[in-house]
Amino acid sequence: MNGSRMRSAAVCLVALTLALVGCSRDDSLADQYRAGDNKGYIAGDFRVVEIPVAERTDPVEFDGVIEDGTPVSSDDFRGNVLVVNFWYAACGPCIAEAPLLEEVWQQYKEQGVQFLGVNTYDSAASATAFADDNNVTYPSVIDAGDGQVKFAFAQVTPIQATPTTLVLDRDGRVAARIIGQLASASILSTLVDDTLAEAGS
Template identity: 30%
Template sequence: MPRRMNPLRRYTAVASVAALAFTLAACGSGKKNADNLGSISAIPAKDRKPFPELSGTTLDGTKLDLSAYKGKVVVMNLWASWCDACQAESRYLESTYEAYKDKGVQFVGIDARDNAGQGQAFVKDQQITYPSLVDGDDGSLLTKLVGITSLAALPSTLIIDKNGDLAWRALRGIDSSELSAALAPVVAES
């Protein structure tokens, strides 16, 4: 007859495995896996699908609705203050934002898995000037991105074309040259 595991011991084991899995997946390692973590992909115009409508409160307390950027290319970056890869790429995102903001491109961040104070400190420390939505404890913004990006991938960067369709995604940290190379053809589309 099989021995039954003590319920407390079973709970502790399951919780430990879940915590380890979350820790390993939460900040992308750069290696590809079943969720395509570490991948970058451009989506041909004929295969693009509409990006979900997102709105919410930014770190500075204002309301933001992505529909306000209709007709612009939008770069969306999912990040968290505790994510080392997010910290490393933030300067590249800001410099690319500065280079493209007068070319019909809007950057928007989504601060995931932080409280507002942590997110505000990160933005100030990293000198990020574009707005960031706060996902909050309920994960309501991230759940709208199921199937678009891996919810385990931080950082993730998405490019939404002028029609509001997903054109490109990176499920890992990126630099200015990678982002500029991805943006240029999307910006050039009519």
């Protein structure tokens, strides 16, 4: 009797798991987002959320040091749309999305959009080597020591996975969040375009 109950429970668990996996791969939701209707979607472990202006938190305040030892702070980016990407060198999804981030950076840097990586694990030398190997030309804060930059962002928005990419508006508030590997450059471009448009660009 106990064996029969255990087998029944196992069958139910497998069925539930398959149902949940099926839901997480709902391509129609991904298509809705790509169509530009501003709905967040989940595809696997990838999630995009746009935050309406009225629902945004306070501006993020941070200080850090980039790979070459230059100090940076949130004040350096005020007045510009800023894309922030949390990453580390041994992260497979970070490697996969690096050319997509660079593509969007090249697309928008002449429009005043700025990019900043936040390396959460590596030394400055390792971060520089990653940038060289993957043709990444925007700077990254080295946050492996005390994690203060990541902590500053985590006070106002979930940083649930690496990589995570944020788009900040001109006031330094989080306007959009991508949790997980960036699926395409066009998705990030759409988020940047939306944020630029609301800022009056």
